[in-house]
Amino acid sequence: MRYLLAFPAAAMLVCSAAAGSASRSVDAEIAAKLKPGEQVEARIDADFNGDGESDAAWIAAGPDRRTVHVHFVLRKGADLRHVPAGSFALPSDRLGPADLSVNKDVLVIKDLTGGTTALAATYRFRGEAAAARMRLIGLDARLYSRTFAHEGARMSWNLLTGDLITARLELTGSGDDAAYREAGTKRVRRPIAVIDMESTPDAEAELAAMLPSTGQFQQVSSAAKRE
Template sequence: MMRSLGLMAALCLPGAALAVQERTPMPPITDQFLLDQLELGEEIEGRVDGDLNGDGDADTVFIVSSPDARTLHVVLSYHGEVDIGHEPAGEFKLEPDPLGPAGLTINKGVLTIRDLTGGTTALSATYRYRTVMTKERPRMRLIGLDATVYSRTYAHDGNEMSWNVLTGDTITTLLKVSETGDRGYDKLYTRKFKRSVRTIYMEDTPGAEEELVGATKAK
């Protein structure tokens, strides 16, 4: 697994002292730095750079993958009074059987992760996070989770869920294999209901399929 402790220590080392008052935006972490932290058999599946905490500096999100594991990491840039540097803000394990690299985007401070895993029966999961400041450090809070389980060959029915974690608003729909026309799914029995609202940080991100199953059984 990636040398996470070594990476954390390296990222948290103070940067050069600011000799002038003029503030220049920090560049993203280099690809080479990330590659230098990898263990044998690991690779960078993907990365995205953007401003997650509104300070004007480039933050970095990347996925380290190996034959049996995939871990997403979030690293925020910071400007202190006398130093600059980077600090980890969250990580979590993605499903280990991807059907291609995960999609990573940062837009208006929201990190979106789109991941497709499985085989003939596939799980499509979309996670959305925002940065929040806690007493200890900045962390990534889950604000939305969408999940769909379906057959890529339309061999069986499926289900989909959209969960607004901030408000608790949840929508579930049955995907019924179409019996007429082109192969595909018909969306039936859409339900809307509220779930209890709670704070979920990135490290505690629940399994997308388990949440989907629980939501479809909720009354």
């Protein structure tokens, strides 16, 4: 019986040691990639491509730049190696640290940037183990005034289905009762696109491109500049 119990215990020790080694290796990779003046704004370790290994995503933030990095952890026997799976730039004018989370192997990045006029963006990425790439599968953006000084706009784009929703955010109420309500909501279907993380579009520019025909975004942008 002692021998039967020893094997699971030994296996657990090996797995624990391997996990610790992988974590230290990722720490070294991140430290090596940081440029002078940069620090890690946010980090998450999770499986992004469904292979059972714990990958890593982090944001390197400096005085005038912020970059998302993703590395896959590939295992061959007892050997581990790290493969860059994607990176892209976030706006530098952050209003706080970005939030990184994982839902069913999907990496979700929520970011808030700007000033009194703010842009709230949510990016969703899924990893492909065979190609060692992260793909953009969803992008939501919302431009609005934090003091309710002007109207806003929002979009939600599902790249897997091509479904796109856009809307204008109208002001309602005033003072402590000020709020936004959606108006002019439109639903269309865009061609299904495959976009690598490196080609992730700028959220504000994409929002502007989605609302050109009615002039909604131009009106919002003009009001934001006057604020």
